[in-house]
Amino acid sequence: MRVLLVEDDELIAHGILAGLRAHGLTADAVRTAAQAEAALLAMHCDVVILDLGLPDEDGMSLLRRLRASGMVLPVLVLTARDAVQDRIAGLRAGADDYLLKPFDLDELVARLHALLRRAAGRSVDVMEHGPLRLDPASGEVSLHGQPVVLSRRERALLTALLQARGRILSPDQLKDSLYDFNEEIESNALNVHIHHLRRKLGADVIETVRGVGYRFSRVSA
Numbered sequence: 001m002r003v004l005l006v007e008d009d010e011l012i013a014h015g016i017l018a019g020l021r022a023h024g025l026t027a028d029a030v031r032t033a034a035q036a037e038a039a040l041l042a043m044h045c046d047v048v049i050l051d052l053g054l055p056d057e058d059g060m061s062l063l064r065r066l067r068a069s070g071m072v073l074p075v076l077v078l079t080a081r082d083a084v085q086d087r088i089a090g091l092r093a094g095a096d097d098y099l100l101k102p103f104d105l106d107e108l109v110a111r112l113h114a115l116l117r118r119a120a121g122r123s124v125d126v127m128e129h130g131p132l133r134l135d136p137a138s139g140e141v142s143l144h145g146q147p148v149v150l151s152r153r154e155r156a157l158l159t160a161l162l163q164a165r166g167r168i169l170s171p172d173q174l175k176d177s178l179y180d181f182n183e184e185i186e187s188n189a190l191n192v193h194i195h196h197l198r199r200k201l202g203a204d205v206i207e208t209v210r211g212v213g214y215r216f217s218r219v220s221a
Contacts, residue, residue, distance in 0.1 A: 001116055001136065001159065002044060002177050005029040006036040006059065007051045007078070012101075016049070019105040021180075024139050024152050025112070028181045033057035040066070044176035045073060046163075047112055047119075052079040052090070060093050067094035074115035078103065113137050120163055127162045129216065132201065134158060148200055153178050157193050161206065161216040170213040 003025055007013040013029040020027040028043075030036050033054050039045070052059035063075060077095040079086070087098045096118075097111050113125055113136055127134045131144040136159055141148045150158065160169060160177040171190055178193065179185050194206055194214065207217040 001025045001112065001156075002046045003027040003049060003112065004036065004039055004043075004045045004047075005049045006031075006033070006054065006062075007049070008032065008053065008055050009051075016105075016108075020109065023105075023109045024155060025109070026156055026177060026180060031055070033059070033062040036062065037066075040071065040073075043181075044173045046177075047115055048073055048075045049078050049108075049112075050075055050095070052077060052081055052086075060089060063090070063093045063095060074119050076108075076111060076115060078108070110137065116163075120165075127159075129162060132205075134162060143201060150200065151193075151196070153193050154197055154200070158197060158201075161214065164215065166215055168209050168213045168215045174214065 003020055005013055005016055005020075005027060007016065007029055008031045010031070013031070017027050017029055028039070030039050031054075033056050036048075036050075040048075050059050050063060054062065059077070059079070063077070066075075074096045075094060076097040076099060077090045078099050078101065079090075080101045081087075082100050090098045096115050099108060099111060116136075117125055125135060125137045127136065133142045134140075134155075139155055141150050141155065141158065156178050157174060160174055175185060175190055178190070198205055204217055207215050209215060
């Protein structure tokens with residue numbers, strides 16, 4: 001899961017990013033509404049965490065504009081504004097969830113998984129494809145009932161491909177799911193992760209669509 005955090009408090013943002021990454025998520029932070037809009041145009045993202053007290057624009061206004069422009073990504077508002085009318089206004093502006101500060105990190109992560117699950121039309125967190133089973137919340141992966149040990153990046157790659165439901169994802173889209181803004185990416189890094197997944201899950205688990213990208217195909221018997 002690739003998360004964009006829009007939070008102007010550097011200390012809070014640092015803590016949230018560290019917690020999300022510790023839970024196996026890929027996460028980046030921006031501090032202003034303008035930076036958020038630029039980031040959403042430049043990268044693939046699965047869910048947005050939005051603070052309302054931004055220095056250049058109220059987060060509620062940003063949310064309304066993003067929804068008016070057609071953005072359908074799940075948005076979780078994370079704010080200290082605890083009045084009922086604020087929560088109602090946030091939901092009416094287009095928020096999919098509303099969580100108050102201070103908050104529990106485990107609850108935040110659980111809510112993010114729930115948002116992504118609903119966006120994908122699933123009733124449970126677990127994703128299955130034939131004998132392959134992935135629980136995004138716990139990070140557990142099994143094939144034919146046997147546990148498979150994946151690295152954080154391999155798990156993120158598998159999650160992105162399964163969520164795509166057979167759609168082709170470009171190399172840039174997959175890299176966005178695996179790496180944060182400031183990480184240096186070696187030219188063959190994606191190919192290495194794909195090779196490792198194929199070795200652990202089956203040679204034909206990921207189909208290469210030449211000149212376009214990759215998609216999840218089937219699990220070897």
